[in-house]
Structures are given as structure tokens and as C-alpha cells.
Amino acid sequence: MGPFNFSQACILSSISTDMDIHGKVAIVTGGADGIGRAIVEQLLIKGAKAVTILDVNVETGEKTLEELRQEYGEDRLVFVKCDVSEATLLEAAFASTKSRFGGLDIVCNNAGIGNEFKLDLCVAVNLTAVIRGTYLAVEHMGTKNGGNGGVVINTASTSGFYAIPLSPIYVATKHGVVGFTRSVAKEPMVVDNGVRVSAICPGVTKTSIIDLKDVDEKSRYGNILRKVFKNPQGMTPTDVAISVITMIEDTKYDGSTCMVTHKTPLEIVDQPNIVMT
Numbered sequence: 001m002g003p004f005n006f007s008q009a010c011i012l013s014s015i016s017t018d019m020d021i022h023g024k025v026a027i028v029t030g031g032a033d034g035i036g037r038a039i040v041e042q043l044l045i046k047g048a049k050a051v052t053i054l055d056v057n058v059e060t061g062e063k064t065l066e067e068l069r070q071e072y073g074e075d076r077l078v079f080v081k082c083d084v085s086e087a088t089l090l091e092a093a094f095a096s097t098k099s100r101f102g103g104l105d106i107v108c109n110n111a112g113i114g115n116e117f118k119l120d121l122c123v124a125v126n127l128t129a130v131i132r133g134t135y136l137a138v139e140h141m142g143t144k145n146g147g148n149g150g151v152v153i154n155t156a157s158t159s160g161f162y163a164i165p166l167s168p169i170y171v172a173t174k175h176g177v178v179g180f181t182r183s184v185a186k187e188p189m190v191v192d193n194g195v196r197v198s199a200i201c202p203g204v205t206k207t208s209i210i211d212l213k214d215v216d217e218k219s220r221y222g223n224i225l226r227k228v229f230k231n232p233q234g235m236t237p238t239d240v241a242i243s244v245i246t247m248i249e250d251t252k253y254d255g256s257t258c259m260v261t262h263k264t265p266l267e268i269v270d271q272p273n274i275v276m277t
């Protein structure tokens with residue numbers, strides 16, 4: 001007999017089917033701006049019944065709410081002020097979405113920050129909240145809990161696969177999201193509940209995160225990074241959001257971590273084939 005192989009041991013015990021977004025209910029964290037906002041809009045274009053935006057930024061959240069409601073209808077969009085690093089707020093937002101719309105089918109754990117000077121906050125927002133949001137999704141969508149199953153897409157980054165020497169904390173959180181997603185996607189409790197989990201790993205994208213507004217002029221590397229991100233070749237948030245929609249719809253992407261950059265269309269990045277024992 002060969003060595004024990006975790007992937008073989010965790011054979012998917014239920015067969016998933018592609019998802020039609022039409023009529024579905026979704027939560028998008030960090031949905032007020034940037035990539036999150038674009039995901040919200042693409043979900044609405046695809047006919048989602050309702051989307052809840054969870055975001056800490058009330059001003060931008062309410063502006064986005066108003067603009068998207070005008071375009072896609074009053075009843076299909078809600079904004080909930082929520083700092084995803086606060087477990088109780090995140091839990092309450094999931095519960096209120098489910099009771100308001102009578103279900104939950106799609107969760108995009110997308111909120112993120114880049115700040116090397118706020119270690120605890122960076123880990124709490126970029127990694128811990130993604131972990132919590134994934135397990136809350138299983139709790140609320142799981143077939144064993146009376147749900148219909150569903151899809152979770154976590155936003156990592158291409159820096160979940162390689163090093164950026166000037167932002168080791170940000171990079172560590174994104175490697176964490178990649179490792180967590182690859183593992184949890186095959187966790188029997190998740191698979192048996194009919195929940196598909198994957199991560200999108202975008203390259204540089206034109207959003208306010210790359211303006212590094214919170215980074216002091218006198219910081220160690222802020223100005224170097226500002227130059228790196230100035231005039232980016234990168235993608236638009238809509239380019240990333242369209243890839244997220246593909247991953248939600250197509251079961252081919254179950255459990256995958258997918259890269260998308262201005263040079264490469266959506267592509268599954270496989271983990272190295274290492275035998276555990």
C-alpha cells in the first residue's frame with residue numbers, strides 16, 4: 001500500500017452541480033468599493049435576487065448602495081455597516097441577511113487592507129475574517145443545517161503564491177487565505193454540507209488599495225511601493241469580478257485557487273504534489 005494521501009482520503013462525497021446565479025442571495029464583504037463593488041454589480045447583472053454589502057466604510061457604502069439601487073432596483077441591495085474583524089458583527093450580518101431574504105447561497109469574503117504597521121488588524125481583516133466568513137457560510141448554507149448548499153469565494157492575491165519583500169505581513173495573510181481555502185474546501189464537514197470553496201488571486205488591480213493612502217510618507221518603503229503601483233498595467237475591478245462569477249458558476253473551479261492578471265486570464269494554480277507522510 002502506498003503512503004497516506006490526504007487528498008485521496010477526502011474524496012468528495014457529494015456531486016456538485018453548476019450554479020445559476022439567477023434568484024440567489026449573496027453576501028460580499030468589502031463590497032462598498034473596488035473589487036468587492038464590482039463583484040456586487042456582476043452578481044446583480046447575473047440576476048441575483050439580493051446582495052448584502054458588508055463594509056466598514058459607511059460613506060462609500062451608502063453611495064454605492066444608492067448608485068446600484070438606481071441601476072438594478074431598490075429591493076435587491078442592502079448595505080450593512082460591518083467591521084469584519086469583529087466576530088459578533090460578522091455573525092449578526094450573516095444571520096440578518098438570511099432571515100431578511102429567506103436564504104443564503106453565495107459568500108464572497110473579499111474585504112482586505114494593506115498595512116504593515118497594523119499587524120493585528122491586517123491579520124484580522126485579511127485572514128481571520130475570511131476563515132470566520134467561510135465557516136459562517138457553511139453554518140448558514142449547509143444542507144445539513146436546512147440550507148441548499150452554496151459557494152464561497154475568498155479573495156487572496158497573486159501575493160498568496162509569491163513573496164513581496166516590502167509587504168511581508170500582507171503577503172503572509174494572502175498565503176494564509178490560499179492554504180486555508182485549499183484545505184477547507186476538502187474538509188468533510190464542508191463537502192458534506194454541499195458548500196464549494198475557492199479563492200481568487202488577482203494581480204495588481206486599479207483600486208484605492210494601491211494608492212497606499214494610510215501609509216506615511218516617512219514609512220520605510222511606502223514611497224517605493226507607491227512608485228511600483230503608480231500607473232499600474234493592472235486590471236479593472238470588473239475584470240476580476242467577471243472571473244469570480246465564472247468560479248461561482250462552474251464547478252470545475254471547486255476547491256481551486258485561481259490566478260488572474262492583466263497578462264493571464266483565469267487560471268487554476270495547483271499546489272505542488274507533496275506526499276504528506
Ligand SMILES: NC(=O)C1=CN([C@@H]2O[C@H](COP(=O)(O)OP(=O)(O)OC[C@H]3O[C@@H](n4cnc5c(N)ncnc54)[C@H](O)[C@@H]3O)[C@@H](O)[C@H]2O)C=CC1
Nearest residue numbers: 030033034035055056057083084111112157204205207209
Ligand atoms: N487591488 C489590487 O491590486 C488587489 C487587491 N486584492 C485584494 O482584493 C480585496 C479587495 O481590495 P480592493 O478592492 O483592491 O481594495 P479597496 O480598498 O478598493 O476595497 C476594499 C474594501 O474593503 C473594505 N474594508 C476594509 N477593511 C474592512 C473591514 N475591517 N471590514 C469591512 N470592510 C472593510 C473597504 O472599506 C473597501 O470598501 C482585498 O482583499 C485585497 O487584498 C488582491 C490582489 C490585488
Ligand SMILES: CCCCCC(=O)CC\C=C/C=C/C=C/[C@@H](O)[C@@H](O)CCCC(=O)O
Nearest residue numbers: 114115116157159167203204219220221222
Ligand atoms: C506586486 C504584486 C501585488 C499583488 C497584488 C496585490 O495584492 C496588491 C496589493 C495591494 C496593496 C498592498 C499594499 C501593502 C502595503 C502596505 O503593506 C504598506 O504598509 C507598505 C509600507 C511598508 C513600509 O513602509 O514599511
